[in-house]
Amino acid sequence: MLRDHWYVAALGSELTTRPLSRQILGEHIALFRTEEGVPVALVDRCSHRGYPLSLGTVVNETLVCGYHGFTFGCDGVCVAVPGQDRVPSRADVHRFTLVEQGLWTWIWMGRGAPDFDRLPSVPRMTDHERWSSIAGMATIDARFDLLVDNLLDLSHETYLHKGSIGTPEVAETPIEVEADDGSGVVRVYRHMNAVECPPFYSTTTGLEGKVDRWQDIEYFPPGFYSLHSRIAPVGEPPLPDGRDDHAYHMTIFYGLTPASPGRVHDFWALSRDFCRDEPEIDSFLMKMQTDVVQEDVDALNILERRIQEEVEPREVSVKIDRGGLAARRILRAMADAADAPGPQ
Numbered sequence: 001m002l003r004d005h006w007y008v009a010a011l012g013s014e015l016t017t018r019p020l021s022r023q024i025l026g027e028h029i030a031l032f033r034t035e036e037g038v039p040v041a042l043v044d045r046c047s048h049r050g051y052p053l054s055l056g057t058v059v060n061e062t063l064v065c066g067y068h069g070f071t072f073g074c075d076g077v078c079v080a081v082p083g084q085d086r087v088p089s090r091a092d093v094h095r096f097t098l099v100e101q102g103l104w105t106w107i108w109m110g111r112g113a114p115d116f117d118r119l120p121s122v123p124r125m126t127d128h129e130r131w132s133s134i135a136g137m138a139t140i141d142a143r144f145d146l147l148v149d150n151l152l153d154l155s156h157e158t159y160l161h162k163g164s165i166g167t168p169e170v171a172e173t174p175i176e177v178e179a180d181d182g183s184g185v186v187r188v189y190r191h192m193n194a195v196e197c198p199p200f201y202s203t204t205t206g207l208e209g210k211v212d213r214w215q216d217i218e219y220f221p222p223g224f225y226s227l228h229s230r231i232a233p234v235g236e237p238p239l240p241d242g243r244d245d246h247a248y249h250m251t252i253f254y255g256l257t258p259a260s261p262g263r264v265h266d267f268w269a270l271s272r273d274f275c276r277d278e279p280e281i282d283s284f285l286m287k288m289q290t291d292v293v294q295e296d297v298d299a300l301n302i303l304e305r306r307i308q309e310e311v312e313p314r315e316v317s318v319k320i321d322r323g324g325l326a327a328r329r330i331l332r333a334m335a336d337a338a339d340a341p342g343p344q
């Protein structure tokens with residue numbers, strides 16, 4: 001698994017003074033907020049006898065182990081041991097760096113100092129003036145690669161998500177793929193003109209009948225993906241100067257976070273520039289997106305179990321798979337360069 005990267009560790013709303021245990025890249029991590037609201041990630045293993053720190057209690061700006069009371073600061077330094085004055089320095093635990101951006105909290109999983117240049121940028125999730133956002137997450141009992149495949153090929157919407165975001169035109173419309181081996185970014189474009197507006201968008205935008213519907217994917221391996229969705233009246237592309245005020249825009253972000261071999265966390269967020277600050281639209285999208293994600297989770301859980309039973313797994317790739325194949329190639333090259341086993 002690729003360590004020297006930022007991954008989404010949690011939704012900001014999940015971090016409270018009640019610690020949460022989450023496995024990321026095979027490591028158990030205790031995630032919580034101090035009483036002042038500072039987000040903290042410590043290795044989920046007490047230095048004393050290994051009890052999970054996530055079963056401890058937040059007291060002011062510290063976490064007290066739930067077994068014998070070793071007490072740790074936000075930096076992982078052990079600041080108190082019951083029954084003695086001296087605290088052994090070997091009792092410190094590893095602290096991971098977290099960064100909160102909008103509704104997500106990122107974690108640096110590298111062994112060395114965090115590389116802030118690699119932190120993905122999500123301005124739409126943080127610009128509350130122009131965008132409204134919602135977020136959620138699911139954990140899938142499937143290998144990381146299956147989620148990458150799923151997100152890079154949206155033709156599955158027509159079949160797996162029919163009735164919400166899938167219409168026949170998604171599978172019928174050819175894609176364009178750009179893979180930049182230098183930067184590692186994979187882009188997949190699907191522009192559907194004069195097509196049916198699926199309920200996901202007709203209910204929220206109010207557009208009826210035919211629309212222009214564009215899906216522009218950007219995948220930044222390994223852990224960050226965004227799908228820019230544009231819905232507009234037929235035949236009204238963006239103006240030559242780039243203005244596009246007559247269209248409705250939604251970016252669907254995904255954070256792909258390996259939990260352990262064969263398990264992956266699927267964080268998502270939707271940011272939209274229409275019907276902003278309308279709680280009933282938030283609720284509608286929340287329900288719809290949660291259902292869509294669950295359809296993917298169910299499919300990938302089934303697929304993983306089948307793959308495990310296969311003696312000789314075989315695949316046939318076609319045109320719609322070009323984005324996924326480019327992503328696999330780039331992930332493989334990143335793993336080779338890092339001398340790490342590839343994502344699993």
Ligand code: FES
Binds near residue numbers: 065067
């Ligand atoms: S295991 Fe944590 S204090 Fe003993």
Ligand SMILES: [Fe+2]
Binds near residue numbers: 150156157160161
């Ligand atoms: Fe899907």
